[in-house]
Amino acid sequence: MDTIKLSVHEREETGNGPARRLRAQGLIPGVTYGKDKDATSISVALDDLKAAMTHGHNVVLELDFGKAAKGAKSAKGKAKGTRYAVVKQLQFHPTRRHLLHVDLHEIDLAVEIEAPVTIELLGIPAGQADGGVLEWERREVVVRALPGDIPAMLELDVSGLMIGHHLSMGALTVPDGVTVVDDPDILIVALVPPRVEQVVAEAVEETAEPEVIGSQKSEE
Template identity: 30%
Template sequence: MSTALQAQERTTITKSALRHLRQQGKVPGVVYGKGLAAPVSVALDAKDLALLLRTNPHSILEMNVPGRGSQPVLLTDIQRDSLSGQVLHVDFHQVNLNEKIQAEVRLDFQGKSPGEQEGGMLQIVLHELEVECLARDLPPSIPVDISLLEVGDHLTVADLKLPDGIKAALEMDTVVASVLAPQKDRTEEELEAMDDAAEENEQHRRAFEAVEKD
């Protein structure tokens, strides 16, 4: 747990008070967990939170929770303004490092596939993978080597080299990435798949840009 967040105690609950809090560069949040007597309302520095979202949004974090000391927590929910993308509220769950959890882990695609060099298009189907592991073993990302993918090839969850103690929570035959044929050789099904992939990648791009603006 190399990432740490400093939380401040929060008593503001009205819309006007929360709006004022955000104007001060703070983001309201709540920390839940079996290890806490009751949920804790907190305020986090918006810049610190933005850095977290850019680097380790799915990592186990060390948070200094007011009155409860340092706690291992996991970011579980983000509420954003539908127009500006501004983060309005976040939820964290306190976790036991020795208990199993299910969480999303970012997939880090590495290398250049021969199929792309031949004019094919890399289609990313999964950007994140849901895994099950002990909380202390949750990795910040999982590398995915695409350097051997030829045109028409694909990688499935079964092909991923997961760290020790990490188990995928998806079916092993779930496609992670594939290389589609060059445009002139594509079938109607591949063109439809491209449209779906392009739409999903655009959604991820917008989400990333929203984080960059925080």
């Protein structure tokens, strides 16, 4: 199993002021927590976190606790050891979309976890040639597996879909050791007929006479 090492720093100071100072240094405030584990306030370099996330949202991170960043007070006396985590939540500014905070969920590599996995569609539905419209209802599926076995994504082939056909969670093929948690009857995609309103509107536009604006000249 591949893991990505991520350097993090424990910190004592919390609140908006210290968080702003960290971001000004290119650091992101965050927290680690897990089952039977106390929450630990941390900071992490934004560039390091971005690089780790290129390996997928469910990448397993090996947390490397180092010295506190300049200007951030380090917590004392915490047990280090090798600690692993996955990204639980990323918080962004509502308008500027800047990353504000990261939550890391500490895990045991020998214990299964549940995680959302992206669904990628493959192919073009055969029924689109007859005017079918693809409706994509669910773009993620929740699976259960050991942390190192969580797939980056799951693929679903839609090329055989005809109008009136659909595919649900039960149609997903998952690797060995991975279990789909979601109900197998939950709809993922469906190929539906073109909407009647659209067809009627197009027909009306083609047959309608030009509208005359203004009053007709009267005969004398």
